[in-house]
Amino acid sequence: MINVDNYSDILKLAEAGDNKNVDLMVGDIYGGSANNIKLDGDIIASSFGKINDIISQNRLETIK
Numbered sequence: 162m163i164n165v166d167n168y169s170d171i172l173k174l175a176e177a178g179d180n181k182n183v184d185l186m187v188g189d190i191y192g193g194s195a196n197n198i199k200l201d202g203d204i205i206a207s208s209f210g211k212i213n214d215i216i217s218q219n220r221l222e223t224i225k
Contacts, residue, residue, distance in 0.1 A: 163224075182224055185210025 165171050187195055188202025189211075195202075215221060 163221075178224070180205070183211050183215070184208050 163171075163174065165174065184205045185207040186202060187200045187204045187206050190206055191200075191202065193202045194200065215224060
């Protein structure tokens with residue numbers, strides 16, 4: 162998916178990246194915090210939850 166096969170390079174990319182670009186956050190679902198269930202908008206709702214949309218829209222180069 163990212164055309165990198167060296168583990169050290171993958172770690173460097175992960176450290177420099179922002180998980181909010183690929184993870185679906187509570188705020189993405191509720192438009193902010195979900196106060197009724199006491200969840201901040203910054204909490205991960207689904208790891209890699211945005212990947213399907215990114216792939217289907219052919220936007221892999223936008224992941225950072």
